[in-house]
Amino acid sequence: MTVKIGLIGLGMIGRDHLQRFNQVITGAKVTAVCDINRTTADNLAAEYHATAFYHADELINSDLVDAVFICSVGPAHKAQILSAFNAGKPVFCEKPLTPTANESREIIDAEVRSGRRLLQLGFMRRFDPGYQALKQVIRKGELGEIMLMHCAHRNPSVPENYTIEMAINDSATHEIDIIRYLLNEDIVAVRVDKPRKKTRRAYAHLQDPLIVIFETESGVRIDDELFVNCHYGYDIRCEVIGENAIAGLTEQALTCTRSVAGMSHHIPHSCMERFATAYDREVQNFVDNISRGEEMSGPSAWDGYVVALVCDAGLASLKDGQRHDVVIPECPALYA
Incomplete structure (x- = not known):
């Protein structure tokens, strides 16, 4: 099984993960990318043979995507995570979970209602x-x-x-x-x-x-x-x-x-140089959990909430x- 990844946010860390999926990670392929900068999305989609999206919800709900990988700015995380939960898709989110603890609590409540862990948070250390x-x-x-x-x-x-x-x-x-x-x-x-x-x-x-x-x-x-x-x-x-x-x-x-x-x-x-191995391992863990049909492991939404x-x-x-x-x-x- 090859997990189809939709990657949101094509800044520094998003591009680093895009290259990681292309060169290091096994069992997954980035099939869709999204960024508010349409030129960036189009160019990287062409380079990595993916489909470009300009709105996160469209990517999240696309049949091209099995799992969502969020590398957008912190204030955008809550809406994108909740959208992925509503779509029933596992989600990896770079830190912070949200800028405030109250927003993080909304994510906790939504995940608890789902009855299973859907999210892995990017505390790579x-x-x-x-x-x-x-x-x-x-x-x-x-x-x-x-x-x-x-x-x-x-x-x-x-x-x-x-x-x-x-x-x-x-x-x-x-x-x-x-x-x-x-x-x-x-x-x-x-x-x-x-x-x-x-x-x-x-x-x-x-x-x-x-x-x-x-x-x-x-x-x-x-x-x-x-x-x-x-x-x-x-x-x-x-x-x-x-x-x-x-x-x-x-x-x-x-x-x-x-x-x-x-x-x-x-x-x-x-951080990409110092923690290159950690980044590789956390992303592979995310993919492996999906491939095995298991709940997410590693840093959780609760960890993100407590940190907040x-x-x-x-x-x-x-x-x-x-x-x-x-x-x-x-x-x-x-x-x-």
């Missing part, structure tokens, strides 16, 4: 070999009781339309999810600190860097450095401090060069600098 190895070290108890975590999310630069709110909703979302994945517990409080100094490379409207402090149910304290104009590369770090030992992902060296000038490591310059709740608390703290509690409702049985 769960499929990264390094994070998976780190989770196994924690699970086996080798570190002892976990006390602290240090995270860093560094981008070489961001465009001028990147806002301080996006540092929480678009950047910190990955750390929020991976904290829950690694520790197997929820975040109950958030505080956002604004250092007095900011990088000269940031646009005038943007405070960069930021420090976000999370606290989990058991009292683990996590600091997350968000530095989105660090200049030197895309550098993602995570260190877990246990009572008996420390483990972490503190290097993403893909190549090492030795010369008379010394030794240097290559630092990735984009934490982000809402973070945005509140961004305004007043205070600690904000995160109140998480009871998890529906569908996601247990």
Whole structure:
């Protein structure tokens, strides 16, 4: 069986996934593409031998499409996901699930009414070999009781339309999810600190860097450095401090060069480069679930909803600098 994929949103990540389906993924083919830019849709449809659509609903309800792959902007996600649910089609959605927790709750309610998991959310770090190895070290108890975590999310630069709110909703979302994945517990409080100094490379409207402090149910304290104009590369770090030992992902060296000038490591310059294997694995997981006739696995709509709740608390703290509690409702049985 070849799963017919309809891909919505042909920006940077959409094109990356389009190429992935064409070159890496087995058991699926992109048969339809959609973008509000008709020229982009037409050109990429011709290049990848797909049918171009200009409205998401038309693609979702087309007989050319077995499953929907959403790479559009966050504010468009809710309507497109609900449309896919109404069509009874499995859907992969890039993060965030929605910009706000209230919108995410609508998706939760709709999926629960359907009686089965239809959605996989694009928190790709769960499929990264390094994070998976780190989770196994924690699970086996080798570190002892976990006390602290240090995270860093560094981008070489961001465009001028990147806002301080996006540092929480678009950047910190990955750390929020991976904290829950690694520790197997929820975040109950958030505080956002604004250092007095900011990088000269940031646009005038943007405070960069930021420090976000999370606290989990058991009292683990996590600091997350968000530095989105660090200049030197895309550098993602995570260190877990246990009572008996420390483990972490503190290097993403893909190549090492030795010369008379010394030794240097290559630092990735984009998430697509750093997490290429994770992206491949998450997409193949989505396709394999459909091919086997199984419900979706991996990051769920509930995971996206909880992350949105934490982000809402973070945005509140961004305004007043205070600690904000995160109140998480009871998890529906569908996601247990």
